[in-house]
Amino acid sequence: MSTSNSASMLRVMPQSIEVINGINSAFLSNILLLIVKRLSEEQKVPQIFNQDEKLKLKELLSVHEDSTLEIVLSTLEHIIRHAAFHVMRPSNLSKHVSELGFHEQVGSLISELWAVHAKSVIDTLKKETCSHMKVEHIESSIHYSLSSHKGGHVEVPLALVHFNLNGGTITNKTMDRPHSVNDSCKTTLSLEFNREELTEFYQMLETIQSHLDELL
Template sequence: MALMFQVTTSIKKAVALINEVDAAKFPRILSRVLQKLHLRDERSFTEDEEEKLQTALGLESKDIQLVLETIAFILEQAAYHSAKPSVLEQQLKGIELEDDKISVFVKAWTANGKGVIENLRHRTIAPNQLEDVSWRLNLQMGQANSAKMKLPNAMFELGVKKDDGSKERVRMEFNHEELYDFYDKLETIQSQLDSIS
């Protein structure tokens, strides 16, 4: 299996901080991060809770942030690679995480890994999602100063569903050239998606 974690300066510092975290407190911290991992805009801990964590763990605010982000990163990488618990254990040893912390990660991943992967699969990158498309073609045949003309244009109405469940209608108008350019871009996107899957 490919390396899930590159040993960077940031990872080294985060691992050193995680290794210092009290073994009795670490499982609860990991559990909270695991529960909130799939929620894109929600932090694992509120600002008040992070301040309490700072005091309880004796770490600075930026160090708490680094620890929480690294725990989330490790879990996201495990999900991305659909890592088996034994592989996760081996990868965590590779970044020099201590055995007691590794066992907490492996235990949590064994119990919750499938659910985390499923939840992350349903998480979208963008807050808005296209729900429906309607269109019509217009053809302008004349104008006051020009009796003979043919100016086609396409009108699109996109139904967009937002994160909060509300819906919005987006209207766009294209002339022939603009529509052709748009189509070319969609074709490029489609071929890139096809090459990935």
């Protein structure tokens, strides 16, 4: 896929561009370095940054809203993943980032870091066996789990959300080439939530929906 194709251009929120352009170069470099290092790790983690790290970043960057910090971090991660998917050259990545509205200094930082870590990020990400998974159907159920409480046992209601997934392919091709038509990955992902976790998950979905609405 050609990186000059406009269809491959990232779409980022103006809010994230403004905040990232204002980040101190040293801080931004450290954030980007942590992103590429963790994307290069074989052992995947649910999120690039844990909660303690996010709290420190929120203070260092003087960001007042959790949602703003999430947008900034996800934007930077997405830029790196986008570069890996299209196997972009550092010079093309710098130009690409500038065209999105980022300052030239930001583009230089990202491209310089990409020049050093591109191979390790690409080699790790292309080992992921299933990609482009789509949710075909969602089901839910409630069950009870026994929990110890003050010497006794109580039944705690738990929600199970089942995501029926389809559409992924198993491939070892490099990421700038079309995926192969090997066996499709079909699976069901089941997530268990207690009341507090389900509320947090719902709020996260609401945040994602608001971000999508702003892009439309």
